[in-house]
Amino acid sequence: MVVTENLRIALRSLWVNPLRSFLTLIGIAVGIAAVLHVVGLGRITQENIRNRLESMGLNVLLVRPDNSLMHGVRTATAVTSLTRADAREIEAQSEAIQTAVPTFTGPGSAEFRDVNWQTRVTGTTADHFPVNNDTVAIGRAFSDREILQRARVAVLGDTVRAELFDDDNPIGERILVNSQRFTVIGVLEAKGEGWGNPDDQIWVPITTAQERLFGVDHLSSILAQMRSAEDFDEALFDIETILRRSHRLREDQDNDFQVWRQDFFLTATRDTTREIARFVVLIAMVSLLVGGLGIANVMLVSVTERTREIGVRRSLGATRAHILTQFLTEAMVLGATGGLLGVLLAAALNELVLGGRAPLAADWVVYSFGICAGIGMLAGMYPATRAAYEDVVEALRYE
16 A cells, blocks of 8 residues: 555656656666667677578688788788689598588679679589588579589579569579679579678689689688588698698798688677677666666755655654655656666667567566666665655755
């Protein structure tokens, strides 16, 4: 009964000064909305990274050229150290490596009728698709014969297909890739937006990319598929030994290549994203602290304005505990109301910005109300204590 009466008095106090109460709630609401929105963004990002980890596999090494040196300082320019012969030697000589796939990637433009799309062109072999967990949705991948013949055939990523053909079947159609005519023979299943948008690519035979499109004899990378993820140390040793011997590097020379484990790279990206999310949540907590100071200010003003009311209640038998509970309840109602507004604002943000892809996390909604109530109680502690210890006679004389 006492709790109900305190809630009724608290709500009436908020309603008496609606503008002041609303402005006080803004700080709390913005802080809670920021926290919930960042949590939603973080969960979407984690899901995208998890999907990319699954799609790339846990047993693939990425071998790339190292950057060149100028006066002992590493530059942004990669050396042209990897060749198709390197990929063949790695596959033939390493027991830990099942398949070594040569790739060369460069900028490209794709044209079909009056549609032009800027994308990436990757030259590779047919082994690239199973190694990279790519699935041909329609059509087929290119054959070994087409690689030998430097055939002008292309496999499209789903983004390129959608941009050039909408919902039409592109198989058999002829497109221009870097102003050269290619026949579309396949389309890959979409992997979805994520790290680097893997769907925005065109794949062609490695020989076609090197000799017809870009005029190079080196590679951008080699994808080395291990027997299993446990073979990492052996595979790394084999690759380093084979490539150093192939590139005729002396013992005192550094490697002119780098070996990355793809899942480690994406895990580092995920950890970085998590740290950024924590930083943004910390900023949002500062907003909640500011909101708590606003509640403390409003409660101090309320105590001053209601000094005579406090004196009357004390003279009619209300104890200090009753007064303390009343004003603490009002402060907690302010905090909880701010939390409710924050949840509604976060839901609106998620719908507008994320398209509803990240429903509000139920656990964080509960945490938010707990945080807001706690902030309200802490912020109202001093004003409530001041109200409870008002001198009754002085309070009755207050005008």
